[in-house]
Every structure is written in structure tokens, then in C-alpha cells.
Amino acid sequence: MYVVILAGGSGTRFWPLSRKTRPKQLISVLDGPTMLQRTVERILPLQPKRVLVVTNRLQAAETEQQLARYRSLVPVDVIAEPVGRNTAPAVGLAAAIIAAHDPEGIMAVLPADHYIRDDQGLCRVLANAAQTARNGWLVTLGIVPTAPETGYGYLEADTSLRGDGPFPVSRFVEKPDHATALSYLESGRFFWNSGMFVWRADTILAEIGRHMPELAERLDTLDFSGDVWELSDLDGQIAGIYGAIGGQSIDYGVMERSDRVQMWPADIGWSDLGSWSALPEVLEMDDNGAVAVNSLAHLAIDSSGCIVSGNGGVVATIGVDNLVVVSTGDAVLVCPRERAQEVRQVVEELERRKMTQYL
Amino acid sequence: MYVVILAGGSGTRFWPLSRKTRPKQLISVLDGPTMLQRTVERILPLQPKRVLVVTNRLQAAETEQQLARYRSLVPVDVIAEPVGRNTAPAVGLAAAIIAAHDPEGIMAVLPADHYIRDDQGLCRVLANAAQTARNGWLVTLGIVPTAPETGYGYLEADTSLRGDGPFPVSRFVEKPDHATALSYLESGRFFWNSGMFVWRADTILAEIGRHMPELAERLDTLDFSGDVWELSDLDGQIAGIYGAIGGQSIDYGVMERSDRVQMWPADIGWSDLGSWSALPEVLEMDDNGAVAVNSLAHLAIDSSGCIVSGNGGVVATIGVDNLVVVSTGDAVLVCPRERAQEVRQVVEELERRKMTQYL
Numbered sequence: 001m002y003v004v005i006l007a008g009g010s011g012t013r014f015w016p017l018s019r020k021t022r023p024k025q026l027i028s029v030l031d032g033p034t035m036l037q038r039t040v041e042r043i044l045p046l047q048p049k050r051v052l053v054v055t056n057r058l059q060a061a062e063t064e065q066q067l068a069r070y071r072s073l074v075p076v077d078v079i080a081e082p083v084g085r086n087t088a089p090a091v092g093l094a095a096a097i098i099a100a101h102d103p104e105g106i107m108a109v110l111p112a113d114h115y116i117r118d119d120q121g122l123c124r125v126l127a128n129a130a131q132t133a134r135n136g137w138l139v140t141l142g143i144v145p146t147a148p149e150t151g152y153g154y155l156e157a158d159t160s161l162r163g164d165g166p167f168p169v170s171r172f173v174e175k176p177d178h179a180t181a182l183s184y185l186e187s188g189r190f191f192w193n194s195g196m197f198v199w200r201a202d203t204i205l206a207e208i209g210r211h212m213p214e215l216a217e218r219l220d221t222l223d224f225s226g227d228v229w230e231l232s233d234l235d236g237q238i239a240g241i242y243g244a245i246g247g248q249s250i251d252y253g254v255m256e257r258s259d260r261v262q263m264w265p266a267d268i269g270w271s272d273l274g275s276w277s278a279l280p281e282v283l284e285m286d287d288n289g290a291v292a293v294n295s296l297a298h299l300a301i302d303s304s305g306c307i308v309s310g311n312g313g314v315v316a317t318i319g320v321d322n323l324v325v326v327s328t329g330d331a332v333l334v335c336p337r338e339r340a341q342e343v344r345q346v347v348e349e350l351e352r353r354k355m356t357q358y359l
Numbered sequence: 360m361y362v363v364i365l366a367g368g369s370g371t372r373f374w375p376l377s378r379k380t381r382p383k384q385l386i387s388v389l390d391g392p393t394m395l396q397r398t399v400e401r402i403l404p405l406q407p408k409r410v411l412v413v414t415n416r417l418q419a420a421e422t423e424q425q426l427a428r429y430r431s432l433v434p435v436d437v438i439a440e441p442v443g444r445n446t447a448p449a450v451g452l453a454a455a456i457i458a459a460h461d462p463e464g465i466m467a468v469l470p471a472d473h474y475i476r477d478d479q480g481l482c483r484v485l486a487n488a489a490q491t492a493r494n495g496w497l498v499t500l501g502i503v504p505t506a507p508e509t510g511y512g513y514l515e516a517d518t519s520l521r522g523d524g525p526f527p528v529s530r531f532v533e534k535p536d537h538a539t540a541l542s543y544l545e546s547g548r549f550f551w552n553s554g555m556f557v558w559r560a561d562t563i564l565a566e567i568g569r570h571m572p573e574l575a576e577r578l579d580t581l582d583f584s585g586d587v588w589e590l591s592d593l594d595g596q597i598a599g600i601y602g603a604i605g606g607q608s609i610d611y612g613v614m615e616r617s618d619r620v621q622m623w624p625a626d627i628g629w630s631d632l633g634s635w636s637a638l639p640e641v642l643e644m645d646d647n648g649a650v651a652v653n654s655l656a657h658l659a660i661d662s663s664g665c666i667v668s669g670n671g672g673v674v675a676t677i678g679v680d681n682l683v684v685v686s687t688g689d690a691v692l693v694c695p696r697e698r699a700q701e702v703r704q705v706v707e708e709l710e711r712r713k714m715t716q717y718l
Contacts, residue, residue, distance in 0.1 A: 016675070297714065301694075301704050310691055314717050316375070316705040318694035320682070329688040332669055335660075335677035345660050346675040355656065358673050 001130055002105050002201075003048040004094040007036055007055040007063060007112035008084050012347040013275045013340075016331035017294070017309060020359050025112035026062050029273060030283065031293050036063065036112045040070050042119045043110070046126060050075045050229065052097065053112070054090040057082055077229045082239050086247040087195075088254065092208050092219050093238070099201035100224035106130045107204070109197040109250075115282050117269025125266045129198035132166045137262045138207060139166060139198040140255060142191025144267040148181035151274055153193040153251075157263045166262035172251065191265060193251065194272075203260070211257045215245055276324045276333075277340040279307050307337060331358050360489055361464050361560075362407040363453040366395050366414040366422060366471035367443050371706040372634045372699075375690035376653070376668060379718050384471035385421050388632060389642065390652050395422065395471045399429050401478045402469070405485060409434045409588065411456065412471070413449040416441055436588045441598045445606035446554070447613065451567050451578050452597070458560035459583035465489045466563070468556040468609075474641045476628025484625045488557035491525045496621045497566060498525060498557040499614060501550025503626040507540035510633055512552040512610075516622045525621035531610065550624055552610065553631075562619070570616045577604055635683045635692075636699040638666050649676075666696060690717050 010023045018024045025036040033041065040051060051074050055063045060080035067076045079097070081090065091109055098105045108126050116122050129139040142155045153174055157167035172193065176184060184190035209216040218241040222234065255261055271282050283291040288305070292298035295310030303317040309326040317325065324340050326333040333343060350358050369382045377383045384395040392400065399410060410433050414422045419439035426435045438452060450468055457464045467485050475481050488498040501514045512533055516526035531552065535543060543549035568575040577600040581593065614620055630641050642650040647664070651657035654669030657676070664681040667674040670688045683699050685692040692702060709717050 016673070297712070299705050299708050301701060301708070308691075311688065313689035313691070314375070314709070314714065315691045316693070316702070318692075318701050318705065319698045320693055320695065323679070323693065325691060325693050327686045327688075327691045329670065329686075330672035332667075332672070332674045332684060332686045332691065333677075334675070334679055334682065334684050334693055336679065339678045342660060342677050343675070346658050346677065349658050349660070350673070353656070355673065 001046055001048050001126070002098050002102075002107040003043050003046070003051045004091065004098075004107050004109045005036070005039055005051065005053045005112045006087055006090055006109065006195075007053050007059070008081055008090060009111075009113055010056070010058075010084065011113075012344050015343050015347050016326055016328045016333055016358065021058055022062065023059065023113075024273070026059060026066060028294065030115070030279075034066055035114075035273075037066055037069075039110055039112050039114070040067065040076075042116060042122060043108070043126070044070075044073060045120070045123050048074055048108075049102075049105070050077060052077045052079060052094050052229075054079045054081060054094055056080060056084055075229075082235075082242050084247070085242055085245060087250045088208070088212060088215060088248040089242065089245055091197075091204065091250045092212075092215050093241075095201045095204045095208070096219045096222055097224075097229060099205055100222075101229075103202045105201050106133050107199060107201055109195075111195045111272075113273065114194070115269075115271040115273045117282065118267075121268040122266065125264050125268065126198060128165065129264045132262050132264065133198045133200055133203070136200065136203050136260065137166070138203060138255065138258055138260050140169065140261060140263050141194045141196040141198075141266045142167075142169075142263040143194045143270045144265050145185050145190065145192055148178060148185045149192065150175055150178055150181050152272070154184055154190045155193050155263055156190055157265075159189055159265075165264045167265070169261045169263045172256045191263065192270070194266065194270060195251070196266075197250070197255075204254070207254050207258050207260065212248065212253045215248070215253070218245055275340040275343070276307055276309075276326065277337045305337070360405055360407050360485070361457050361461075361466040362402050362405070362410045363450065363457075363466050363468045364395070364398055364410065364412045364471045365446055365449055365468065365554075366412050366418070367440055367449060368470075368472055369415070369417075369443065370472075371703050374702050374706050375685060375687045375692055375717065380417055381421065382418065382472075383632070385418060385425060387653065389474070389638070393425055394473075394632075396425055396428075398469055398471050398473070399426065399435075401475060401481060402467070402485070403429075403432060404479070404482050407433055407467075408461075408464070409436060411436045411438060411453050411588075413438045413440060413453055415439060415443055434588070441594075441601050443606070444601055444604060446609045447567070447571060447574060447607040448601065448604055450556075450563065450609045451571075451574055452600075454560045454563045454567070455578045455581055456583075456588060458564055459581075460588075462561045464560050465492050466558060466560055468554075470554050470631075472632065473553070474628075474630040474632045476641065477626075480627035481625065484623050484627065485557060487524065488623045491621050491623065492557045492559055492562070495559065495562050495619065496525070497562060497614065497617055497619050499528065499620060499622050500553045500555040500557075500625045501526075501528075501622040502553045502629045503624050504544050504549065504551055507537060507544045508551065509534055509537055509540050511631070513543055513549045514552050514622055515549055516624075518548055524623045526624070528620045528622045531615045550622065551629070553625065553629060554610070555625075556609070556614075563613070566613050566617050566619060571607065571612045574604055574607070574612070634699040634702070635666055635668075635685065636696045664696070
């Protein structure tokens with residue numbers, strides 16, 4: 001199996017810890033290894049033939065550095081896009097590179113910035129999905145929902161036929177309202193759209209050819225003479241492709257249109273960690289109902305439910321409840337947990353003021 | 360005039376900005392120069408003969424360093440106490456040193472960590488007080504109250520006799536409750552006890568002899584042969600004195616007992632800056648009713664009334680009101696404005712946990 005890790009995100013939702021050159025996948029949101037490093041470590045037991053990490057030029061150097069430690073365990077290729085064009089071009093490029101060497105090679109596509117509690121469970125699901133993919137299916141991993149989440153897209157699957165999977169996908173739905181999410185949860189037929197996929201390189205290229213002919217045409221121009229893996233060797237060609245194509249997600253561009261989609265359900269303690277407020281979903285709370293990361297200590301005096309990240313030092317809260325408190329030394333964020341998403345307004349304001357060193 | 364600056368405080372109320380080795384007087388609570396430096400700069404127009412700064416051994420080096428810039432303008436002596444014994448021994452020592460050179464020298468005693476808006480006003484009051492002190496009075500500066508403060512001690516003065524002052528002091532009162540403070544404010548006869556004094560060296564020594572005979576006896580043992588000013592030259596003798604005496608304030612030890620006290624009223628925009636919550640009293644608020652110090656910028660999204668201090672960087676608040684947010688890079692404090700005094704609980708907890716680098 002080849003593992004393709006999509007690591008080109010530039011989200012701002014973990015500001016001030018995440019910055020333009022150190023977005024979520026390159027930081028240690030939960031102490032210890034970065035999200036990207038955790039993603040790699042998670043799939044090492046599968047003994048992948050190669051790991052292809054698609055990132056962008058701004059983050060390429062840091063990405064290379066963070067991956068250096070794994071090069072003795074598995075070949076790692078870093079592919080630096082000249083500009084972000086959503087997931088379809090990134091997936092298409094990786095598929096084209098793999099297909100040039102191994103047309104029927106199975107590739108697993110994984111986002112670099114998701115949280116998964118059950119690493120072994122993921123590996124089991126990926127192995128099952130690889131079996132299905134071998135027969136020419138596009139396999140998507142559907143997360144078994146544990147709450148009526150309104151922040152995720154859902155897949156509806158026909159779960160009546162087989163036991164554990166795979167299941168045919170009948171439709172993709174956007175983020176639902178709460179009542180709808182509740183009905184999805186109760187139905188047993190709806191799953192969270194995780195953005196994790198498994199397929200053969202030639203299958204996805206054929207489906208891109210069918211549903212995204214313009215992208216396919218551009219990918220066909222790639223000249224793989226020379227045994228290149230890393231896209232840096234193809235910089236000129238790539239720049240041409242990326243200059244000419246529009247951005248599109250692989251979900252919208254291919255998955256929602258293809259009739260070759262199957263879903264494997266995954267009950268693996270998954271979260272996309274969409275903002276600071278997601279931390280209590282995935283971390284143990286202390287006696288004060290608080291979670292602390294990147295802090296030596298959280299001194300909570302008459303405080304409860306806070307989410308703190310403290311630059312390796314001390315965070316003291318007195319008489320406040322359910323606040324997010326993040327310090328990175330040069331920047332501090334304080335907001336109620338339920339408003340953590342609004343941090344993008346701070347980032348926009350920093351852009352307006354041209355305070356680029358904080359972006 | 361000699362100016363004696365009492366700079367031996369070790370308060371914790373501005374934690375995490377203030378630490379044991381950098382207490383309030385040695386930090387820049389309000390941007391720019393430190394509180395100690397502002398205290399020195401404030402009295403330079405009076406062209407004092409010497410400035411004597413009484414501090415303690417822990418802070419002596421930093422104190423010396425902060426005062427270096429003024430040595431070309433005025434002789435500065437740093438007197439390092441081996442241990443803090445409240446204000447009476449510090450005042451007594453300074454008086455003994457001055458008296459050894461200039462027995463009738465006028466000395467002004469100023470705390471190093473107070474805020475004064477009207478520097479020229481202070482100099483005018485000190486000049487008036489010096490006239491009164493010349494005739495053998497102990498002069499205290501009484502701050503004209505602007506609010507029914509319950510956090511200050513008060514002086515009651517007989518203001519009926521003279522125009523602008525000085526006024527005889529009829530009594531000293533401890534921190535009053537709100538109703539009492541309100542009646543004080545309305546009476547026109549009560550003033551805040553500022554801890555600022557002016558007297559002749561021989562006058563205060565005589566009064567110490569009368570009301571604090573033990574301290575006077577110890578001070579009498581000082582041998583000033585050799586033209587010493589700085590107490591470092593007398594270290595052995597001083598250690599002996601401080602080892603033997605108890606701590607006492609000059610207010611309680613002398614001022615409240617002496618019949619030679621006069622008060623000059625001072626309407627000079629004074630605050631003792633007792634905690635973070637005092638900042639809005641002395642600083643301009645921005646459009647959000649917030650005050651920011653030591654910050655490049657405060658980004659207030661739907662926030663009001665916050666007091667922020669941000670280590671020279673950015674502080675972003677979203678949807679929170681009337682919070683204190685202080686970051687020093689290695690430590691963060693978040694609490695409601697009205698609970699800023701409870702920061703001492705954080706300091707106590709740090710002591711319990713032996714996290715000494717944050718003290």
C-alpha cells in the first residue's frame with residue numbers, strides 16, 4: 001500500500017499556536033508529536049511501500065524536517081504544490097506519480113491533521129478497504145457517529161446487505177442542522193465523511209478522467225521519464241498544471257459523482273479537531289473539567305472547564321469558567337469555548353493591520 | 360533636599376509580570392520606564408542633593424542597573440537591606456546616613472512603586488512640605504480623595520484653620536468600609552495616607568528616639584567614620600542591626616504617635632496601583648473600555664473592559680468582558696477584574712508546588 005498524506009492545509013483555527021508557516025498539521029496540538037507526525041506513525045504498522053506527503057511550498061521545509069525521523073523506516077516523498085487547489089489536484093498528482101511506477105498500486109489518502117484515538121482500528125479498516133479497492137472500487141471511510149454533530153458532512157450508506165462492510169454509498173449530505181443530525185445518528189445509516197480514502201491509482205485516475213476531464217488532461221501531460229518520485233523534480237510541469245486548473249475537492253469532483261463508491265465504516269475515535277473547543281472531546285479532563293496542553297501546569301483557582309495551552313509554561317485562571325486560553329509567548333487568545341471558531345476574525349484583523357509576524 | 364526612595368517591596372500582586380527578583384517597582388507596569396525609574400525621574404526637577412534608594416539584597420543588582428542612567432544627573436546611593444523589616448528601619452537608616460553628613464538635611468521619603476499623574480504637582484507639594492519640615496515638623500502628604508476608596512488608610516486633618524496647608528493631623532484611620540469611606544469623601548477632612556513624607560533627618564531621628572527607642576539605640580551604634588554614603592560599606596554593622604530588630608512601619612511606629620505631624624494635601628492623580636484592577640484608574644481606556652499595556656496590540660472582538668498586558672506581543676479577546684489577561688511568555692493569568700487581588704493564591708500555589716522559576 002502507498003500512503004498519501006494531504007498536508008497542505010493552512011487553517012487558522014488554532015491561532016495563535018498555528019500560523020501560516022506552521023498550520024495545524026505541523027504543530028503539536030495535543031502535546032508530543034505534531035499532527036502530521038502522528039498521522040505517519042499511525043500507519044507504520046501497515047508497512048507501506050512509500051509515504052507521499054503533499055504539502056505546499058511555504059511549508060515544505062518544515063514538513064521535510066518533521067518527516068526526517070521516519071526516513072529510516074519507510075521511503076518518504078514530499079510533494080510541494082506551488083499553490084493550494086483543494087484536494088482533487090493533490091490526489092490526482094499523487095495518483096499519477098504512483099501509477100507511473102505501479103499502476104494498480106493501492107493508495108490510502110489520509111488528511112494530516114485529524115485526530116484518531118484507535119490507531120490499530122484505523123489500520124484494520126485500511127486493510128479491509130484495500131481488499132475492496134483491489135477490485136476497482138473507490139473506498140471511503142465513514143466514521144460511525146457518536147453524537148449529532150452539525151459540523152461534519154455525512155454519508156448515507158445502505159447497511160442492510162452485508163455484515164461489517166463495505167456498504168454502497170447512496171448519497172453525500174452537507175452539514176445538517178441539529179434535528180437532522182439527531183435523526184441521522186438514530187438511523188444507523190449515516191456516517192461522518194472523514195476525507196479518508198483507499199483506491200487503486202489507476203481506478204482514481206480513470207474516475208478523474210470521467211468526472212474531471214480537465215484535471216485528467218493536465219495530469220496526462222506529466223512526463224515521468226526518469227524514475228522520479230518527488231515532485232520537486234517536476235517543478236516546471238507542475239507549475240504549469242497548477243496555473244491552469246481550478247480548485248476542487250475530490251469529494252465533490254469525483255466521489256459524489258462516481259458509481260464506484262463503497263464505504264467501510266470506521267469506529268476509531270476520530271475527530272477532525274476543528275478548533276480549540278474540540279479538545280475536550282479527545283482529551284481527559286482534570287478535576288476542574290479542564291484540559292491543558294503544551295503547559296507545564298494549569299493552576300485553576302475557582303475555575304472550571306477551561307481549555308488551556310500555555311507555551312510550556314504556567315497558565316493560571318481565577319474565577320473563570322469554560323474559557324479557551326492560549327499563549328504562545330508572543331500572542332495570547334482568550335475566548336469562551338463555544339466561540340473558539342471566531343478566532344478567524346482575529347486572523348482577519350491581523351491581516352487588515354498587516355501584523356504579518358502573528359499570522 | 361535628599362530623596363529617599365523605599366524600593367524594598369516584594370509584592371506578588373502583579374504576578375506574573377512581577378516576580379520575587381523583579382517586584383512591582385522594578386517592572387514596567389505601565390509601559391516605558393519602570394515604577395522605580397519613574398519615581399526618580401519625577402523628582403529630578405527638584406535637583407535633590409542625593410537620591411538614596413533603599414532596597415534589599417535580592418533586588419540590589421537590578422536596582423543598581425535601573426538607576427545607572429541617572430548617575431550623571433544626581434548622586435544615587437543604593438542601600439541593600441539584608442532582610443525586609445518594613446519601613447521604619449529603612450527610614451531610620453537613611454536618616455542616620457543623611458544626618459551623619461548633614462544633620463538638618465531635609466529628606467523626602469517616597470515609595471518606589473506608586474503612580475502619580477501630576478509630576479509637577481508633586482514637586483510643588485514637596486517644596487511646600489520642605490518649608491514646613493524645616494521648622495521641625497514631620498510632614499506627611501495626604502492625597503485629596505477622588506472616590507470612596509476602601510483600600511486605602513485615611514488621615515483626618517483639621518482643615519479649618521489655614522488655606523492650602525499644612526494642616527494638623529488629628530488621627531490616622533485604617534481601611535474603612537464603603538459607607539464610612541463615602542462619609543470621609545464628603546467631609547472634606549479626610550485624605551488618603553500616601554506613605555510620602557518630608558522631614559529633617561535630625562527631626563525623624565529624634566522622633567524615632569522618642570517612640571521607637573530600640574530602633575534608635577541600634578541606629579546609634581552605626582559608625583560613620585569614613586565618608587560613607589552607600590550602606591554596602593557598612594554591611595557588617597547593618598546585618599547586626601537588622602538581625603536584632605523587628606519589623607515596623609514608620610506610620611505605626613512614629614507618625615501615629617508623634618505630636619509633631621503636619622499634613623500637606625496633594626491633589627496629584629495618585630494611586631498605589633495595588634493590583635491589575637487599578638490600571639483603568641490611571642490609564643486611558645480605548646473604545647472597548649479596555650486598557651492595554653506591554654502589548655503591541657489588543658484585538659478585542661466583541662469584548663469590553665479588559666485589562667491586558669501581553670509581553671510586547673498581541674492579545675486577542677473574543678466575547679469576554681472585564682477580564683484581566685496577562686502574559687509574560689512563560690506564564691499567563693486570566694481572571695475577572697474584581698478578583699485580581701486573588702493572584703496571591705496563585706503565588707501561594709506555585710510556592711506549594713515549588714515551581715520557583717515562576718515566583
